[in-house]
Amino acid sequence: MKKLTFSTVMAVMAIVATTIALSTTMTSCKKSTSSVPTLYDSLGGTAMVKDPASSSGAMIETGRLGIRSVVDSTIFVIAADPALNNKFFSVLLGEVGKSNFSGFNELSMNLTDFFSVATGAKDYTYTGMDMVKAHNPATNSRMGTKASTADFDQFVGDLVKGAQKNGLPSNLIGSVGKLVYTLEGQVVQK
Numbered sequence: 001m002k003k004l005t006f007s008t009v010m011a012v013m014a015i016v017a018t019t020i021a022l023s024t025t026m027t028s029c030k031k032s033t034s035s036v037p038t039l040y041d042s043l044g045g046t047a048m049v050k051d052p053a054s055s056s057g058a059m060i061e062t063g064r065l066g067i068r069s070v071v072d073s074t075i076f077v078i079a080a081d082p083a084l085n086n087k088f089f090s091v092l093l094g095e096v097g098k099s100n101f102s103g104f105n106e107l108s109m110n111l112t113d114f115f116s117v118a119t120g121a122k123d124y125t126y127t128g129m130d131m132v133k134a135h136n137p138a139t140n141s142r143m144g145t146k147a148s149t150a151d152f153d154q155f156v157g158d159l160v161k162g163a164q165k166n167g168l169p170s171n172l173i174g175s176v177g178k179l180v181y182t183l184e185g186q187v188v189q190k
């Protein structure tokens with residue numbers, strides 16, 4: 001029941017997002033022949049800005065910065081979520097509890113790369129495990145146990161909270177939700 005309700009909301013949001021994207025495309029097609037914007041473009045695209053996390057003034061693509069901000073917020077939401085934290089992320093949380101942030105930094109980078117590529121970024125590559133291997137404790141010892149559909153829905157709910165914390169508009173949250181549900185069959189292995 002919970003999945004049906006949540007999935008229905010995500011589906012409606014996705015339809016609204018698609019309708020907005022289509023009408024924008026149709027309007028712009030009258031004036032220009034430029035290619036259809038990707039979700040990455042909608043998230044800020046390739047425009048360079050100063051990376052607020054860099055002490056040396058490094059620049060970062062706006063889309064990637066937005067994705068990384070959502071990813072990091074989501075990791076914190078999950079760390080505080082008793083339905084997911086110790087059951088799945090005990091290795092990571094154990095490290096962070098000892099002020100070892102190497103696993104956190106790698107997860108943040110891998111998730112940011114993954115979502116950058118998945119939303120259409122051209123300037124980054126994902127070099128982590130595929131989604132089946134990453135979510136099977138037999139091939140990824142950092143994955144506490146196999147995830148169920150209910151765990152997946154809980155994870156997406158935390159992702160939505162992470163996106164909302166960063167002010168992502170609901171149409172874009174709907175598009176990201178649609179994207180993650182295309183991966184459910186690879187992540188859910190229980």
Ligand code: HEM
Pocket residue numbers: 084088089091092103106107110111114127128129130134135142143144147151152153155180181183184187
């Ligand atoms: C579509 C949704 C999801 C995506 C796109 C995703 C993506 C990823 C990626 C890219 C990694 C890093 C893989 C690597 O280091 O090579 C990862 C790791 C992981 N994921 Fe997911 N994931 C999703 C859903 C879930 C769910 C539902 C759970 C559990 C309920 C989960 C738990 C984990 C854990 C425990 C790790 C290892 C964390 C660590 O490195 O300490 N993921 N995921």
